[in-house]
Amino acid sequence: MGNVEYKQLDLKSIDLTDTTFVITYGFTLTQLKKSIEKIGILNPPLVKKKSEEQYRIVCGYKRLLVCQDIGIEELRCAVMGQNIEDKDTFLTSLYDNLSHRALNPVEKSITISKLQKYYSGEIIVKNFLPLLGLNSHYSVLDRIKPLSGLDVKIKDAVVDGRIDEGVAAKFLNFSEKDRELIFQLLSALRFSKNKQNEVIDNFYDITKKDGCSISSILDAKELRDILADSSLNIPQKGSRVRYFLRKLRYPKIVKAEKDFLEMKKNLNLGDSIKLTPPPSFEGDKYCIEFQFETLDDLEENLKRIDSIKQNKEFKRIIEG
């Protein structure tokens, strides 16, 4: 870190809006505030002079914000020598953070963006991604880097785990307005990670396939009715919204599924016999399954099964 001098500084001389070397994102100050109020600052923040009157934060961003919050006017700080290059100053901040905690995905993204001022993509991939606990690969760099550019709401949702980081990266495929609309929907319906992925992929694919906008999809009466239906709970709404999007994304497949269910109903197989098509209708093996208690049950089920051979719709599906 080179030469450091300890000085009593006026808090006003530290520019708290200058985050050149700060990577911290997504935090609460409650616990730290209680600690500083009780025992003060044990470890002085590290700053570096940016002009005659002003200093820039290197380490201790949250401590300084607490000081501002509780009205501390002066505090002891470690001041870095001016001879230390910005690159090394940033590394000091990074290693200090990494020494006592794991960075969240947005902080990793901020770190990568800031490292790009000083290092080539190759060096970042090779040396810094592993340091951040990421795989040393360009595709990882491409996935993580854009997160810091997302809207605050989405970044906050990533930090507190409401939105998966992989899903968050997909938000960047949409305009700011569309991101907001999709985010509102995902937040309201509290989808799991897999369902978030499915929904955002379907949104994207539908816009590509049909050349329509996100707002036009969301404006559909059927979707608005689902969201407004007070008789449905959140998981029920989520499930119906997913089905609505699936119908738009895969109209032929969804119709085939519906037709199959309709045909199955007309076969009058009863409750005890299950007829299952091949997954996605891709294979050619259908499955019939039933349970029975008595020989009469068995006889009855076999008769019902035998009768479906005569059903025209069933024959069409099986034989083409």
Add this chain to the structure above:
Amino acid sequence: MVRYIPRKIIVDTKVRDSLLTDNVLNNLPGVPVEYVADASTAIDAIRGGKDPLCVGKKVLLLTENRGRFLKPCPGTKEYICCGYQILNFATNCNLECSYCILQSYLNNPAMVVYANAEDMFAELEDKLSQDSESIYRIGTGEFTDSLALDHLTGFAKLIVPYFAHKGNVILELKTKTDNIGNLIDLQHNGNTVISWSLNTEEVAQREEFFAPSIDDRIDAAFKCQKVGYRLGFHFDPLIYYTGWEEGYQKTLERLFAKIDTRNVSWISMGGFRFLPELKPVIQKRFPQSKIIYDEFVPGMDGKMRYFKPIRIEMYSKMLEWIRDYDPKLCVYLCMESREVWRKVFKEDRVENSENLAKILDNTGDNK
């Protein structure tokens, strides 16, 4: 068509003195050459670097194939396979087709030519003499375009005359190019089928960036027809889009305006299918492409395929249009189930891969 020229050639010192290396270096006098004892460091650097697929195609690696050259086509048991043997003399392709499966299939992003052709011929001699009764259909166009590098390697000049004297082999050179200069004067003895991957002109323009137009491909086929080659055509991948019917009909019209159906060994059809990993690659590399946004389902081999009724509709119509030109033409489906075969051909004549292989062996051998 602009012929492929690499920005750099890497020569594995093990093939420094091979004929194919000589050919490539003589044909590319101004291109920088690096000799390496082990190419893996250079390949790792491309693979781990930015945009490996794009950068890799600019590097031509001449190395040795340490494994077997001849391998069965990696078909899966869930679908009926034509029983092709792949002669693996090169990997990767410079034509930049958006849908190319090699983008998510190959481990090495460079353009690779296996220059130890002497080992390849030794292996072929050994294999073909072991079983002189069987017919071998051998192709070079599975992991590369058979002719895309031929102006550099001259590989066709070695392989076509070699197979001209083999009684039990049909060689298929499968291409999208018009790079047929080396083929015209070769003695082929009817043992080589030159085949083209065809599509609609719209698909060719939108999705097959550095490939020649459909007319240029048909013109190239016409030239090969003139010098007596048997021909094959592969409508693979068939792409489903608004206007596909008119598009494919036009291609067939142009094709059979120049090509005599009696010179055609076979026509294959295969719906667009892809490994799930390919979708993000296409989204990133070809953002304007819409082909991945149709209705696909996971196939029994793990690849995404058009929903079955879409495939059946496309194959049935294509078959009808092809049969209008010549009902005797040998048309087959690439990697489809017995059910799809039955529904398209309205008969159960192809029950399994062995059946199909037999049909194609006989058709291809029909000189």
